[in-house]
Amino acid sequence: MNELVLNKRLNKTANEVKQKRREGKVPGVVYGKKLGSLMFEIGEMELVEELSKSGEHGVLRFDLDGYNGTAIIKEVQKDPISHKVMHIDLKEVSRYGELQTEVPIKFQGKEFLSKKGIVIQNQKDSVKVSCTAQNIPKAIMLDVSNAKLGSVYKLSDLEVGSEISIIDNLSTVFASVVTRQFIATENSDEE
Incomplete structure (x- = not known):
């Protein structure tokens, strides 16, 4: 299980998100007890590679601006025509907890x-x-x-x-x- 580097995302407007997608970035949200709810972006190629390894309901390790955690993939939204990943939701979990x-x-x-x-x-x-x-x-x-x-x-x-x-x-x-x-x-x- 590789560690994905997530970059905190501050932009909230639809135009800013569209621009990031054109640049090859996928927006997402990670939420958990320690983190609360944080928006991030990740390179599309990195994400697609990880999804092919772990599956769309798998677990991954992440680094979000120095915070290291483990998350389960809760939802992957794809474009219905191109099948490109448009958004991802992650939920932080304990690696060893049920x-x-x-x-x-x-x-x-x-x-x-x-x-x-x-x-x-x-x-x-x-x-x-x-x-x-x-x-x-x-x-x-x-x-x-x-x-x-x-x-x-x-x-x-x-x-x-x-x-x-x-x-x-x-x-x-x-x-x-x-x-x-x-x-x-x-x-x-x-x-």
Whole structure:
């Protein structure tokens, strides 16, 4: 986990923020018990590199004008067309204290399902967990390469280490295996 250098931001007008974005800076806010709420800016390239490593719900270390801390990424706002990061919200956390956060659920082996003419239908794409900041996974993986038509996956099917607790109801169904035609029919019924 690298340390990101955040620069305190004093400008508050929309024009000043737009100018900073044109200069390759991303505005953000970090908040916490010790810090209160502080506005900052960070280089877009640095931020994108860190997001690719830690994920959009990950944990990062930061230096804000000499103040060193650890924060969880609470929200990343992106432009809907260019997908560029427009704003980021961070919440300061203790590195070793327990916290609750959402972690994305990712599927391995989807390509084997498409060869069989079946697909995964997601009802939920993340799960709420409790763990220390240093143990937050980038994602929780589920191998679906051996799934069969009609298979149903519950949160209890997810495998996590002993240092991570799933907070959501373990009997919640988050995905099922259906035919491609089912998805097409379901989408046409909604129109």
